[in-house]
Amino acid sequence: MGDAGRGNAPTREEADRADEETAVKIAVASGKGGTGKTTVSVSLALTAQGQVQYVDCDVEEPNGHIFLSPVIRTKREIHLVVPRVMEERCSYCGKCRDLCRFHAITVFGRTIMTFADLCHSCGGCFLVCPEDALARDKRLVGVVEKGHAGGVAFVHGRMRVGEAMAVPLIRAVKEEFPEKYVVIASYSDYERLGTISPFAMAPLAAAAGADVAMVDTGIKDGKSTFEFMSEKSLREFTTMNRDAGLMTALAGSLGFDHLPALKRIDPDIIGVRGMVCGGNRDSSIKEDLVDRLVRMVG
């Protein structure tokens, strides 16, 4: 038996593939601060069995490290390419200024100025300059730090103070564990919150390289996402995301009675906390409700 067992042992590649196929990926996302994302994420990382990777994409204010106290092994600076004018070549034609929609270059008379912090690194000015008068300089966006906290593999990004562009750093964090998903959330009740609509957010999420566009409720007063967006508009949202290469996550006080509509909408991910906690945000997960959900979804 023992010999036969060893003969059938999987190779390292087979084991890695099996791990990948059975891996559970959990994204903890919300647009608001103070909702407990870090508490939930850190708790999951510390209690999960097997290999765990903790990826903190909140590069503007990462704080998982405060709780996990990781040992940082590598630190990588992330830069954007920005233009630097070689004035001896510049003819002050203004073509770079006219092209730059971010007003990162100004030309008046025989004076030209660049504003590196406004530059989005689109590269257009390098292409239109007829004198080849722009050199490639770089602006520090932040650092990606990677290490481990006990048995938990850890990575996060820290934006430079004063930096406005988070996306390049989020991408860099994600690249450290390419199998991770970046979720960008918007709110079904955006009108009462005065925030961006999900339909406006999704193209931005796609352009930013996110994986999932999520709709949740912003105000947790028991009202469901379906009270703010119809089944038809949620279906349109899902289709739009799919066309843009994004997955769709729907959440916001979803109940068992919403499952038929959710099946018709066909999102990739649904938020079920309220459903499996019996509609009480302070309650714990109930096994019988999980069983019921699995039966209804399956």
Ligand code: SF4
């Ligand atoms: S790279 Fe793009 S954003 Fe930056 S200065 Fe040039 S045109 Fe403007």
Ligand code: SF4
């Ligand atoms: S396009 Fe080139 S030559 Fe013209 S103003 Fe800009 S840097 Fe100078």
